[in-house]
Amino acid sequence: MSDIAAKERVGGALPTLPARTDGLSLAALLFAGFCVLCAWGATRTVASALDHLQIERGAGWSIVFFLVIAATAILFWPAARSWSFSSRARQALSTNNIVEARIDAAAAREWSYLTFGWGATSLVLLAFASFIMANNAGVGKTFFYLPLIAEKWDLVLRAFWNNIKIFVIAEILVLIWGLVVAIARLMPGPAGRPVRLLAIAYCDIFRGLPAILTLYLVGFGLPISGLPDLIVPPIVGLFVNFDGMTAAEIKQFTRIPLTWYCILALTLTYGAYVAEVYRAGIDSIHPSQWAASRSLGLSYLQTLRYVIVPQAVRRIMAPLLNDFIGLQKDTALVQVIGVVDGFNQARMIASNAFNLSAVTIIAIIFVLITIPQARFVDRLVERDQARMRAAS
Amino acid sequence: MAFLEIKDVHKRFGYLEVLRGVDMSVNEHQVVCLIGPSGCGKSTLLRCINGLEPIQGGEIKLEGDRVSGPGVDVNRLRREVGIVFQSFNLFPHMSVIENVTLSPTKVLGFSKAEAREKAMALLSRIGLEAKANEYPDRLSGGQQQRVAIVRALAVEPKLMLLDEITSALDPELVSEVLNIVRDLAGQGMTMLLATHEMGFAREVASKVCFLYDGVVHEEGPPEKIFGNPEHERTRAFLKRIIEAGRL
Numbered sequence: 001m002s003d004i005a006a007k008e009r010v011g012g013a014l015p016t017l018p019a020r021t022d023g024l025s026l027a028a029l030l031f032a033g034f035c036v037l038c039a040w041g042a043t044r045t046v047a048s049a050l051d052h053l054q055i056e057r058g059a060g061w062s063i064v065f066f067l068v069i070a071a072t073a074i075l076f077w078p079a080a081r082s083w084s085f086s087s088r089a090r091q092a093l094s095t096n097n098i099v100e101a102r103i104d105a106a107a108a109r110e111w112s113y114l115t116f117g118w119g120a121t122s123l124v125l126l127a128f129a130s131f132i133m134a135n136n137a138g139v140g141k142t143f144f145y146l147p148l149i150a151e152k153w154d155l156v157l158r159a160f161w162n163n164i165k166i167f168v169i170a171e172i173l174v175l176i177w178g179l180v181v182a183i184a185r186l187m188p189g190p191a192g193r194p195v196r197l198l199a200i201a202y203c204d205i206f207r208g209l210p211a212i213l214t215l216y217l218v219g220f221g222l223p224i225s226g227l228p229d230l231i232v233p234p235i236v237g238l239f240v241n242f243d244g245m246t247a248a249e250i251k252q253f254t255r256i257p258l259t260w261y262c263i264l265a266l267t268l269t270y271g272a273y274v275a276e277v278y279r280a281g282i283d284s285i286h287p288s289q290w291a292a293s294r295s296l297g298l299s300y301l302q303t304l305r306y307v308i309v310p311q312a313v314r315r316i317m318a319p320l321l322n323d324f325i326g327l328q329k330d331t332a333l334v335q336v337i338g339v340v341d342g343f344n345q346a347r348m349i350a351s352n353a354f355n356l357s358a359v360t361i362i363a364i365i366f367v368l369i370t371i372p373q374a375r376f377v378d379r380l381v382e383r384d385q386a387r388m389r390a391a392s
Numbered sequence: 393m394a395f396l397e398i399k400d401v402h403k404r405f406g407y408l409e410v411l412r413g414v415d416m417s418v419n420e421h422q423v424v425c426l427i428g429p430s431g432c433g434k435s436t437l438l439r440c441i442n443g444l445e446p447i448q449g450g451e452i453k454l455e456g457d458r459v460s461g462p463g464v465d466v467n468r469l470r471r472e473v474g475i476v477f478q479s480f481n482l483f484p485h486m487s488v489i490e491n492v493t494l495s496p497t498k499v500l501g502f503s504k505a506e507a508r509e510k511a512m513a514l515l516s517r518i519g520l521e522a523k524a525n526e527y528p529d530r531l532s533g534g535q536q537q538r539v540a541i542v543r544a545l546a547v548e549p550k551l552m553l554l555d556e557i558t559s560a561l562d563p564e565l566v567s568e569v570l571n572i573v574r575d576l577a578g579q580g581m582t583m584l585l586a587t588h589e590m591g592f593a594r595e596v597a598s599k600v601c602f603l604y605d606g607v608v609h610e611e612g613p614p615e616k617i618f619g620n621p622e623h624e625r626t627r628a629f630l631k632r633i634i635e636a637g638r639l
């Protein structure tokens with residue numbers, strides 16, 4: 001028996017025998033081989049698609065082919081390490097060196113899992129490449145037709161500017177409106193009861209209504225009702241002189257752009273969600289913070305303003321971002337009332353060209369704009385978390 | 393006339409009657425210690441005095457003015473009466489100096505500069521001026537409690553209520569907090585404190601009140617309460633405290 005094992009005995013319980021890892025290591029080796037086979041298959045698919053498209057496969061293709069196969073073959077390295085650790089574990093076990101055997105077996109497991117993890121990732125990538133190039137690049141042409149993308153991307157991007165305008169303004173309004181509703185829902189005492197009920201009814205209705213319905217009702221319904229024509233001209237009249245305009249001209253002049261109805265509808269819908277988020281945040285602040293603030297002489301509203309809401313906002317950053325991303329995506333719905341947005345524009349291009357690549361552009365844009373927001377919130381949350389945890 | 397008078401105060405939480413007619417008084421420049429078993433209502437009584445909890449019977453008078461019941465300006469009352477709790481005192485999203493200057497600027501209407509100057513003076517008295525711009529999570533529990541005391545003092549209250557301000561602290565941090573209370577007592581601050589630190593109560597208290605079963609069961613100078621308690625309940629309570637090694 002070796003020294004280490006003996007020492008281990010002195011320390012306390014004898015270490016138990018490690019589980020055998022030979023099978024696992026063998027599986028890792030086989031899996032690496034399978035991945036290389038798949039890589040070869042994927043290159044065949046791509047090559048035949050290129051031939052079909054009559055694209056010359058020159059030296060570039062040889063390099064790509066070599067790189068893909070080599071990159072997958074790298075998987076043999078962790079698999080081989082796993083195998084050698086397994087052998088060492090077997091040897092250590094045969095000399096009764098249990099501690100050494102456990103260490104080697106753990107390493108063997110680690111290396112085989114590495115093989116499986118990276119192998120699975122490369123399989124997914126290979127499958128994706130094959131998917132796009134399958135059917136002689138049919139998928140690729142439908143979604144990623146580069147000439148069309150190159151030609152139309154600025155048109156789509158310009159239309160997307162409308163989405164940006166809508167969601168930025170709506171988000172600002174939602175931040176304010178959601179807080180107002182949340183505070184109404186938390187109004188204390190019997191006197192606050194009717195206000196609370198009103199706020200609850202609002203949240204129930206607008207969270208229940210699909211956003212597209214609210215958009216439709218607000219965007220079509222409000223202008224038809226004539227209500228804006230009744231309200232807006234007198235207000236604008238305070239600042240602008242209408243002398244010499246006919247009634248029709250005045251109506252034309254004071255018409256609210258459809259974009260603003262979209263903003264209103266989205267604010268109503270997402271205000272209800274965000275009010276709930278705010279409320280949860282405010283509820284999560286320890287009651288002692290209320291007591292501490294009130295005991296310093298701050299009023300109810302001052303306590304909300306300086307103590308409770310600032311802490312709540314820091315806590316709800318992540319769920320708030322979720323709702324904002326939802327809002328941003330729902331700007332793709334505004335076309336139901338005839339506002340031209342990025343998606344609408346992309347659809348028009350798509351139906352003209354009988355190709356979905358323009359829609360791919362807008363899809364990519366939507367994904368791209370959320371990523372920096374997510375990272376930004378991650379950083380904010382990280383910064384505040386330590387501080388908020390120490391609320392004692 | 394006593395500075396703070398509590399007459400026959402009743403407090404119920406639903407069906408649970410926590411205070412059933414508490415009578416006690418605090419004179420100016422007195423330090424009164426409130427002792428009693430856990431759950432007997434010490435915290436509740438302090439919160440009632442500060443208007444954080446409504447009472448269901450009796451009355452509380454500060455300098456002869458009724459400060460309980462309807463029609464009382466609680467925000468004004470709280471300027472006269474400072475309170476420090478067991479924990480969760482400081483606002484974690486504000487630095488130490490912001491914590492201390494919040495009430496002077498928002499409630500008392502001091503300018504930022506004035507409030508800052510005063511706050512720094514108070515902080516240097518407890519040796520924490522170097523921590524003025526730190527956030528509470530960077531302070532030890534004892535430092536946090538000292539800042540909490542200073543924050544209450546920044547409003548210049550006439551009466552301080554301290555609710556077991558050391559019971560959430562590690563033993564080695566207790567003394568630094570108690571030293572400040574001792575200083576305050578020396579300067580003649582009127583204080584009512586709930587505490588489990590019997591040794592400290594014995595040292596600084598002008599009067600000790602034993603709260604039990606919703607009433608002040610026994611009160612008197614510390615020598616009498618700790619040395620020669622009259623009532624069986626008081627003796628039993630103190631015996632348990634001594635067994636726990638806290639006296």
Ligand SMILES: Nc1ncnc2c1ncn2[C@@H]1O[C@H](COP(=O)(O)OP(=O)(O)OP(=O)(O)O)[C@@H](O)[C@H]1O
Pocket residue numbers: 405408410428429430431432433434435436437556
């Ligand atoms: N907000 C509340 N709602 C219902 N019951 C409460 C509330 N606050 C306190 N109580 C009850 O009132 C009783 C007295 O509580 P209190 O906190 O005043 O005790 P305490 O003497 O301060 O105890 P401790 O020494 O443990 O701090 C307890 O039984 C408690 O459960």
Ligand SMILES: [Mg+2]
Pocket residue numbers: 434435436555556
């Ligand atoms: Mg208590």
